[in-house]
Amino acid sequence: MKAFRRVAPLFFSFQHVVIASSAGATLGNQVKSLSGGVSSQDESCSDLPNQQSVITLNNGLFMPQVGLGTWKSKDGTVKAAVKNAVKNGYRHIDCAHIYGNEHEVGEGIKELIAEGVVKREDLWITSKLWNDYHAADDVPKACEKTLQDLGLDYLDLYLIHWPVTPIEAETLKPTIEETWKAMEALVTAGKTRSIGVSNFSAKKLSALMQYANISPAVNQVELHPLLRQDKLLEKATELNIHLTAYSPLGSPDSAKQFGHAGESLMAHPKVNEIATKVNKSPAQVLLRWAVERGTSVIPKSTSEKRIIENFDLFDWELGSENMKQLNSIEPQVRYIDGSFWVKPGGPYKSTAELWDED
16 A cells, blocks of 8 residues: 556556546556467566456555455355465455455465465465554554464555544544554564555545655555545545545345345446346456456455356446446445444544545
8 A cells, every 4th residue: 555556547458458438437456468478577466377367456456456355254164265266266355354254265375275276376365454453552453363363474555444433522532543553563564565555545645645654555446337436536546645446335234234225236226237238247247347447356256156247347348338327326325334433422423424425
């Protein structure tokens, strides 16, 4: 999560990148489509499979554009999902302490390495700092716990999961500045190669940049055609912060828990119309939309069939007209709205305050 490079939106062809104009906003990071492996001064993700594409982050590291999400994966299913994903081309695994399954992810990684499928340096492992551990003294302890659970010596990316702590007060305590300084120390200590944030608004990103010695490389947020977050994408480009799309399929498995209608995303008439036109599934259309927009994307699945389908994104295109239609869907709706963090005593007394909405 440091310095960044800026590029136009990218449309990927089979083994090359074509830079083209897009109906969406631009992202401030370089995307490469790889045939074979990566040649780089840093050995990050050094053995990517054919047709994989990567984001060049601000610190020069290569992050695979499509990763496996692990949120809400059922106990006992995660190790197999990780192994199936990596054996079918994935090199990016997205984790978090709060998901409660990092030990299973670690078991999968350990077995993959032991079987000779990959080396540690071939993988990109992201994890996240939970809200309870924002105090400066707690940050390294939380990171160490994650490393122990994953069975790793270092992370590739460590994110502040939410701009939230358990303390109900008028202002956020501990402050993001305190937490960020502790995150920066993890980079210096070699515990993570990159740092970043999740669920940060454009305003919060701008504030963070005022005191950051290491710029956040990534902001992981909810992104899909029904929540394009165009203004956030524009600000991220300006600040050279890459956006990763979570819940790219609407998070239908969290709909009951959070009371949203995320299942409607893959059922949207326009998404299905385009899926029929390009002979792909609605899920593939949504994921390809994220790829062509220049963001990275982390669909979650424990089904090997869907894991494979979700990765089949690199030898076809939606094209400008289909992108234009997906970029014009209204109204926009946030499924993971953060209402569970709203407290009468603050620091967020409404979701509008959390997201810095007018």
